[in-house]
Amino acid sequence: MTPRSSRPIGRQPKSRAEHLQDERVQRVLATIDSIPRGAVASYGQVAEEAGLPRSARFVGHVLKRFVNDAKVPWHRVLGSDGTIRVQGGTARDQARLLREEDVKVVKGRVNLKVCGWDPED
């Protein structure tokens, strides 16, 4: 038989669970997971380390969508100038989590010269 018309498409819409398997997402999460305690990285830096240059916004998008399911140190990801970018009460949580690991947060900002993550470490 040639079930051309009934042949499975093999291209079903991605479910949320399948999205979690998406390699780009996994690489982003893995990169964030590799940020050592007490260090911070920017969205762009995470993207670049994950092999996704210029995809800083994607990193933010991934965090917002998957951080609830993925146990990663999301609080160690900041803006390119070390500022907390998250809005709302989550920003307070992020600052608290950072201070818990001895990262100084002054006026919603971290000194990247001091706490910036060097992937070579």
Place this chain on the structure above:
DNA sequence: ATAGTGACTTTAC
């Protein structure tokens, strides 16, 4: 396929 949006970044004022 087009348009709007966002946990971004860089440049210019």
Place this chain on the structure above:
DNA sequence: GGTAAAGCCACTA
């Protein structure tokens, strides 16, 4: 120091 605009990439309607 701060704000504005443009560039950027992926997601959503």
